[in-house]
Amino acid sequence: MNEGAPVWITRAQPGAEATAAKVATLGFAPIVDPLLEVAPIAASIDLADAAALAFTSANGVQAFSRLCDSRALPVFTVGRATAVAAREAGFTQVSSADGDVEDLARLILTARPDSILWAGAREPAGDLVAALNDAGVAARGVAVYETVDRAPSEATLALLGRPLSVLLHSPRAARGLAGILRCRPAQALRALCLSEAVAAPLDGLVESGSVARAPRPDETALLALLSA
Structure with a gap:
């Protein structure tokens, strides 16, 4: 777990705001900046x-x-x-x-x-x-x-040089993140993925130990990874 790291929420609205509320309830600081719309x-x-x-x-x-x-x-x-x-x-x-x-x-x-x-x-x-x-x-x-596809803000991209957790709900969002990481590697990034298919685009771009996959494809299981 990235202790104290903010949590980047990449899913499209309006789901992003609902996820942000759950992340805040768990005691983490959400950053809503979707990679999709x-x-x-x-x-x-x-x-x-x-x-x-x-x-x-x-x-x-x-x-x-x-x-x-x-x-x-x-x-x-x-x-x-x-x-x-x-x-x-x-x-x-x-x-x-x-x-x-x-x-x-x-x-x-x-x-x-x-x-x-x-x-x-x-x-x-x-x-x-x-x-x-x-x-x-x-x-x-x-x-x-x-x-x-939607481009994230420069403020969010600047966080890639620091400890950061990112929630990925879909292969499409993961592909978007993969494109960013090819240009801006993030050594302290932890990718939390809804499934194996979501994690696949990140192969070779995020250290294997920094990619976590939910045991079942639902958001409750995904958010549990924040505290794992």
Whole structure:
């Protein structure tokens, strides 16, 4: 653990502020300076043949909810945070896989709905739609938002020369950090990653002992690494 080190939160808003509040509650000083930002897509939502909805992020729930007023269909979500977002948006039948995209696919395959509409990012981290179709569940997807890279402030970059912990929720954010570290090595950096896939882009750029991976892909497990 980097004792007394600030914690750089790289995830996109509005999730970054929610994470910052949790980090502060744990007694650490959060620095909110996302490497990503979310841009909505003006998509057309067709529910004609959908028996259920699937979401792999809270951003997907929020973007879908702005585009479509219907809340009648059952919802399957990748994890608890996404499930909370779905309930806050007005969905009442919400099942959470409490894991990753593979866990979500297994949950849906167990329930065997007639068809699934997934709403999410233009470039998702995992292909839920293909996994479901390959397993015999009719699924289609609609992109309702896209994630774009964002440059951090010079004030944040200046901290790379000091002890600093960085929270990484996605491979995309980790790739952004990797690009920075190729130009500005950070010997005292500790990278805390949501999963092995998130940690992968940092290979060779951060000392192996300074990269920690959450034992399961949820934020509670990720934040526990701060005190490990």
